[in-house]
Amino acid sequence: xxxxxxxxxxxxxxxxxxxxxxxxxxxxxxxxxxxxxxxxxxxxxxxxxxxxxxxxxxxxxxxxxxxxxxxxxxxxxxxxxxxxxxxxxxxxxxxxxxxxxxxxxxxxxxxxxxxxxxxxxxxxxxxxxxxxxxxxxxxxxxxxxxxxxxxxxxxxxxxxxxxxxxxxxxxxxxxxxxxxxxxxxxxxxxxxxxxxxxxxxxxxxxxxxxxxxxxxxxxxx
Amino acid sequence: xxxxxxxxxxxxxxxxxxxxxxxxxxxxxxxxxxxxxxxxxxxxxxxxxxxxxxxxxxxxxxxxxxxxxxxxxxxxxxxxxxxxxxxxxxxxxxxxxxxxxxxxxxxxxxxxxxxxxxxxxxxxxxxxxxxxxxxxxxxxxxxxxxxxxxxxxxxxxxxxxxxxxxxxxxxxxxxxxxxxxxxxxxxxxxxxxxxxxxxxxxxxxxxxxxxxxxxxxxxxxxxxxxxxxxxxxxxxxxxxxxxxxxxxxxxxxxxxxxxxxxxxxxxxxxxxxxxxxxxxxxxxxxxxxxxxxxxxxxxxxxxxxxxxxxxxxxxxxxxxxxxxxxxxxxxxxxxxxxxxxxxxxxxxxxxxxxxxxxxxxxxxxxxxxx
Numbered sequence: 001x002x003x004x005x006x007x008x009x010x011x012x013x014x015x016x017x018x019x020x021x022x023x024x025x026x027x028x029x030x031x032x033x034x035x036x037x038x039x040x041x042x043x044x045x046x047x048x049x050x051x052x053x054x055x056x057x058x059x060x061x062x063x064x065x066x067x068x069x070x071x072x073x074x075x076x077x078x079x080x081x082x083x084x085x086x087x088x089x090x091x092x093x094x095x096x097x098x099x100x101x102x103x104x105x106x107x108x109x110x111x112x113x114x115x116x117x118x119x120x121x122x123x124x125x126x127x128x129x130x131x132x133x134x135x136x137x138x139x140x141x142x143x144x145x146x147x148x149x150x151x152x153x154x155x156x157x158x159x160x161x162x163x164x165x166x167x168x169x170x171x172x173x174x175x176x177x178x179x180x181x182x183x184x185x186x187x188x189x190x191x192x193x194x195x196x197x198x199x200x201x202x203x204x205x206x207x208x209x210x211x212x213x214x215x216x217x218x219x220x221x
Numbered sequence: 222x223x224x225x226x227x228x229x230x231x232x233x234x235x236x237x238x239x240x241x242x243x244x245x246x247x248x249x250x251x252x253x254x255x256x257x258x259x260x261x262x263x264x265x266x267x268x269x270x271x272x273x274x275x276x277x278x279x280x281x282x283x284x285x286x287x288x289x290x291x292x293x294x295x296x297x298x299x300x301x302x303x304x305x306x307x308x309x310x311x312x313x314x315x316x317x318x319x320x321x322x323x324x325x326x327x328x329x330x331x332x333x334x335x336x337x338x339x340x341x342x343x344x345x346x347x348x349x350x351x352x353x354x355x356x357x358x359x360x361x362x363x364x365x366x367x368x369x370x371x372x373x374x375x376x377x378x379x380x381x382x383x384x385x386x387x388x389x390x391x392x393x394x395x396x397x398x399x400x401x402x403x404x405x406x407x408x409x410x411x412x413x414x415x416x417x418x419x420x421x422x423x424x425x426x427x428x429x430x431x432x433x434x435x436x437x438x439x440x441x442x443x444x445x446x447x448x449x450x451x452x453x454x455x456x457x458x459x460x461x462x463x464x465x466x467x468x469x470x471x472x473x474x475x476x477x478x479x480x481x482x483x484x485x486x487x488x489x490x491x492x493x494x495x496x497x498x499x500x501x502x503x504x505x506x507x508x509x510x511x512x513x514x515x516x517x518x519x520x521x522x523x524x525x526x527x528x529x530x531x532x533x534x535x536x537x538x539x540x541x542x543x544x545x546x547x548x549x550x551x552x553x554x555x556x557x558x559x560x561x562x563x564x565x566x567x568x569x570x571x572x573x574x575x576x577x578x579x580x581x582x583x584x585x586x587x588x589x590x591x
Contacts, residue, residue, distance in 0.1 A: 020393070061473065064437045066392040073390075112386070131322075158319075159514060159552070185434075185469065185491075186514040186552075194519060 006037055010045040013078055017050025018057075020070035025078035032082060039085035047075045047082070048120040055117060055205035065113075068204075072116040079120075095215060097148040098141040100128035102161030110184055111152040113204035118150070121208045134164040142174055148211060153184040162187070163195035179214050183207055232568070233580070235365035236294035243542060248580035252537065252545050253294040254567040255508065256517070256560045257487075259550040260300060260320055262287040269318045270553060274300040277353030284358055288366065291560050296362070297425050298355050299371035299550065305409055306373070306381035308345035309337055320553065326384040331391070331398045337382060340409035342416040352420045359421035369464070370417045374428035375406035375448035376436075382406065385430065392440055399444050407448045414455055423461045426452055426483070434469030434491065441474050446481065453482040464508065468549055472496060479504040490515075490548030495535035502539035509536075510548040511563065518552040522562035529566035537570075 009031055016024035025047070032042040054071040057063035063071070097118055101111050111130065119125050126144055128137060141149050149169075151162050162182050169175045179198040182191070183206075192200035198214060201207035233250045234242065242249045262283035263270045273280045280298065288296050301321040303313045310327035327337060342348040351370060359368045373381075379402035380388045391399045414424045430436070431445040449465065456463040465478055466487035478486050479501045488497050488509035497507055511517060511528045520528070529545055536543045545567050551560070571578070 061433070061437075064433070064440065065435045066389040066440065067437075069386060069389050070393055159518075160554075188512070188515040190515050191519060 005035060006041075009035070009037065010042060010049065013042060013046025014050035014053065016078065017047055017071050017074045018053050020067065020074055022074045022077040025074040026081060029078040029081035033085055039082040043079065043082050043086070043120075044122070047078045048122075051075050051117060051120045052205075055208075059203065059205055068113060072113070075116070075120060094122060094124040095148060095211070096124045096126065096144060096146045097150050097211070098126045098128065098137065098144060098146040099150040099152070100132040100137050101130035101152050101154075102137075102158045102165070103131055103133045110154065110204065114150060114152065114183065114201075114207045117204050117208045118211070121212070123148075123211065134161050134168055137165050138168040138172065138174075141169075141178060142172060146178060147215075148179045148181065150207065150211075151180070151182045151184075153182075153187065159186060159191065162191075162197070166196050179211070181207060181210055181214075232292060236367065237365055240294060240367065248583060249572060250580050251568050251571055252533065252543060254564050255293050255295045255297075255544055255546040256291065256511075256555075256563050257297065257513075257547045257550045258284075258287050258291070258293070258560070259297070260553045261551050261555050261560075263318075264553065265290050265557075270300075270320060271315050271317050274304075274315060274321055274347065275350065277350035277357070280350065280354035281357035281361070284354070285361055288362060290557070291564060293564060294366065294544070296358055296366055296368045297371055298351055298358065298369070298422070299425075299427075300351070302371075302373050302377065302427065302429060303381055304347050304351060304373070305340060305406075305413060306378050308340040308342065308348050309378075309382060309405070309409055311381050323381055326387070327382045329383075330387075331383070331395060334383075334398060334401050334405075337402075337405045339405055340412055342409075342413045348413060348416070352416050355417060355422045356420040363421055368422045369425035370420075370422050371427050372410055372413060372417070372424035372452070374426050374431065374445070374452065375403040375410055376445040377428045377430040378406035378410065379403050380430045388430075389435070392436065392444060396443065403444060403448050407451055410448075410452055411455055414452065418459050418461075423459075424452070424456060424463075426463060426465045427467075428465070429468045431467050431474075432469035432489075433471055433473045438473045438477065442477060446477055449478075449481045449483075457482060466508075466549070472500075475501045476504075485544065487546065488548065492548075493535075494532055494543075498536040498539040498543075502536065502541060504541065506542040506544065507536050507539050508544040508546045510546065513547045513549050513551050513555070517547055517555050517559050517563070520559065522558050525559045525562040526566040529563055530570070533567075533570055537572075
């Protein structure tokens, strides 16, 4: 458990994710536990780092959905091993995100990617799944005391459900208590502005950056 | 009913006459224009969206009403992407007044691939309703306007057979399984294409999952291209033109899309029409690309007009031509005045060179009814 092995082990975890290698992710995660290296740091500097690099390759159009899915499989393979070993008492307060695909739409590739990346970036994600009525999204967010509602759609026909979520939040007097972000093929920044969302992200990595930026801004406000 | 025949008041050519003259570089009254009306047709007829999918007669009435209401240059029989996969065992959900969606893929794992059978379109309840609608529309207006029926292409159909996430993993982990799914999908697509020909229409190829937003150009070449090419060849063998629509980003695969032999590429709003003109405008006709939701659904008629002008400025002079269109199917609740605004803008613009002026000159004896 020498200090010097840490960086190479983190790099190996990161590479395992980037190279879509589930076996390598597991093996290196087990080494982290054996060598009593901090699991949370291994997740952050290893698995999440690998996912961030994969996200960058996705933005650069070198990786596509199939690669990102296999990267996230490798990340979860490592995460399954490391997660029980996280020292939760030391962990900083995690922001909670309720995520779902609005009613009428059962496409969830995009939503799953956002969930994976948010999870990896340290957000606590409550995944409602797909085809979810606006009222259930809002009720869950309020009950879970979430900080964020993240909404996805791939179908133009279901976009109205997004503005309904915001209207329901307003009606419940909770609009200011939560950030609402939207994404998905037919959605645009203009649409996000029109329905009064806090932000729009065109890709999954952009959704993570958007939330990090929104919370940075509110911390400095 | 003054609204019903508005295109006759202002357009001098039928869509077929216009497209034929346009294809030969002859004088025309205006550029071809296709706001891609799908289930919006239910709103024109005043019926529930689900009745289009379930009843061929209603589907044809809706598209006839919509064509007569707006006067665009191509009728496309389309309710949703899932009809072909459904005929092979996928389950869809059909909300009463919204677009149908995939509920359950046909199979859960690759071990079941062998159980999949090609579609028999004329024996299938939904496909036969679509064919009936196609036949009726062709009988009614087929002599004046091209009538097409949407055909979901093999790679996209494969994603509905086994689920999009499963298929995406198989692309890297088990390419042969992907090909098996695409092959059986191609057989179904060819059978449906033949039934479409028999009904008097032309298949309109649509392949959402082949987008560069989803798979890489290399993966496109391996898993989409051979099957698309087979379909285009089949359409050409019948002497018909092939239009290919792929959603989302397509810039990296434009040349490959043109390599399929398709005559017209329908470009999504995520892609750049000007760049498309420069890259492939001399190989294929372009179609696009006003944003279906940001502009057509949510914009004002002024926004639509502006967007149409942007399209024409970008690619109105594309060597193989431009069809001004929405980037993808219109959302159901697209306001009628925005659809009118799209075609009116194209009418007002005329033609990027002097062809519409020459047309007007040659036709001054035709009485102006508007």
